[in-house]
Amino acid sequence: MAPIGPYKLVTVNTAPDRARRLIGRVVEDVKDKYTINHAGNADNIEQVRGVVEEHKPDVLFTASMWTPEEAAKIIAIAKEIVPDVKTFSLPQGLQVNKGPDAVVEYIEEHLPSLLG
Template identity: 45%
Template sequence: MSSQSTPINLVSVNTVPERAKKVIGTVIENVKDKYDIVHAGNSTTIEGVKPLLESIQPPPKILFCASMWTPEQQEEIQKIARDTIPGIKTQATPTGLQAQGGPEGVIKYLMERIDDIMTEK
């Protein structure tokens, strides 16, 4: 099954949904010639991650964790994702990157990693 046949659902965990939509929307736009990715939802809380993942069909294949979470919170979010959807790919943006580099810094960080995320087994 090629990645082009079915859109890949991606979810984010970000306390500022508008920012998540903008940043992830830019990444998706930048890779649309290679990957068919849909930003299927965002959770603003750690508690909301599991219900969000369970509510999306087909299940998300990627979870992006924003930089406002501490490393411990990011690990918890990623564990919830892996426990809820075995095989989901997770990416945690380094804590504080948004504050240091702004949205452009986060977009650059994700763009440098998107191929690895998409081809990861």
């Protein structure tokens, strides 16, 4: 069966290189099920509107450095521009407390329910 997608993904992460590395691992791990293209990253909340307007993503991930309130603000901005964007917020502190492998596992575990 062919992979589902392609999905255009935007991340919101203050460490863009780390975001690219981690998403690269996820993309590689799930390529038999999903085609995901990491289109861009907003380094801060102020950049979200511009990045979402530029890339019109299908999916937006908020990284684990954001509080639930900040993640909600980021998602609200994205949905103003792309109302049906699928969104996914990593639990606050996941990267710091459990490391990058835990982040990759968490995303991969939740992708089927996010992408259907």
